[in-house]
Amino acid sequence: MLSNKIAVITGSAGGIGKATAKVFIRENIEGIAIVDYNYEAACKTAEELGPKAFPVKCDVSNYEDVQAAIEKVLEHFGRIDILVNNAGITRDVIFHKMTVQQWEQVINTNLNGVFYWTHGVYKQMRENNYGRIINLSSTAVRGNPGQCNYSTTKAALIGFTASLAKEGGRKNITVNCVAPGATQTEMYDKVPDEIRQAMIASNPMQRLGQPQEIGEVIAFLASERASFLSGQWIPVNGAK
Numbered sequence: 001m002l003s004n005k006i007a008v009i010t011g012s013a014g015g016i017g018k019a020t021a022k023v024f025i026r027e028n029i030e031g032i033a034i035v036d037y038n039y040e041a042a043c044k045t046a047e048e049l050g051p052k053a054f055p056v057k058c059d060v061s062n063y064e065d066v067q068a069a070i071e072k073v074l075e076h077f078g079r080i081d082i083l084v085n086n087a088g089i090t091r092d093v094i095f096h097k098m099t100v101q102q103w104e105q106v107i108n109t110n111l112n113g114v115f116y117w118t119h120g121v122y123k124q125m126r127e128n129n130y131g132r133i134i135n136l137s138s139t140a141v142r143g144n145p146g147q148c149n150y151s152t153t154k155a156a157l158i159g160f161t162a163s164l165a166k167e168g169g170r171k172n173i174t175v176n177c178v179a180p181g182a183t184q185t186e187m188y189d190k191v192p193d194e195i196r197q198a199m200i201a202s203n204p205m206q207r208l209g210q211p212q213e214i215g216e217v218i219a220f221l222a223s224e225r226a227s228f229l230s231g232q233w234i235p236v237n238g239a240k
């Protein structure tokens with residue numbers, strides 16, 4: 001259960017973030033900030049989730065935006081106990097054709113966005129002697145053609161997570177990575193059809209992951225049941 005806890009999930013207007021928010025509500029979370037740069041979609045999601053959900057507009061790749069969003073969440077809920085750094089993008093392209101912009105967009109969202117949010121909420125977690133931070137990595141850390149930018153960010157989160165877990169331990173702050181395999185969301189819809197079919201065929205379970213299946217693991221890591229589990233990278237990928 002997540003009773004008496006306040007959570008932030010970035011990129012939670014859709015996909016894995018929204019599915020995780022639904023699991024958090026089922027687990028009786030006290031309050032949850034639905035953070036997304038698509039504010040219209042965030043409001044729609046919050047409406048669907050009910051009165052515990054609070055929509056917040058924020059581009060995680062923009063430092064000032066993140067600071068303002070954290071202030072808004074703290075004003076509304078008073079504290080942040082759980083941070084799920086979920087917002088992420090792909091800009092897949094073979095390396096010799098990758099532009100600086102495609103490199104920087106992915107680094108700024110998937111990596112700098114995690115730094116901005118975590119840095120902004122970590123101090124109050126230390127003061128409260130409590131925190132659960134869950135970062136969305138990916139099994140793409142093992143490498144995929146066309147994903148040099150994306151794989152770099154998702155691998156970097158493993159080191160970030162392991163180091164911060166060692167710093168946060170004495171303040172009762174756990175930090176973990178969840179690493180989904182191919183999961184049925186809009187992000188996955190952008191993958192060309194023949195690659196998608198190959199991904200399904202090569203998975204031992206012969207299917208994609210469902211967003212809720214990722215959300216269940218995130219909810220476990222966010223809960224008291226995972227109180228001594230920290231610094232880990234946990235693949236959720238049907239054994240692929």
Ligand SMILES: NC(=O)c1ccc[n+]([C@@H]2O[C@H](COP(=O)([O-])OP(=O)(O)OC[C@H]3O[C@@H](n4cnc5c(N)ncnc54)[C@H](O)[C@@H]3O)[C@@H](O)[C@H]2O)c1
Binds near residue numbers: 035085139182185
């Ligand atoms: N779907 C997969 O197969 C898969 C596999 C491994 C890891 N992941 C990771 O899981 C996370 C969620 O992925 P998803 O499949 O649900 O993606 P998605 O594209 O379906 O949803 C991402 C959400 O993040 C929001 N977002 C994107 N950039 C943002 C920004 N700069 N600021 C605020 N919000 C932003 C989008 O508006 C959207 O609501 C990502 O970090 C992704 O890298 C996904």
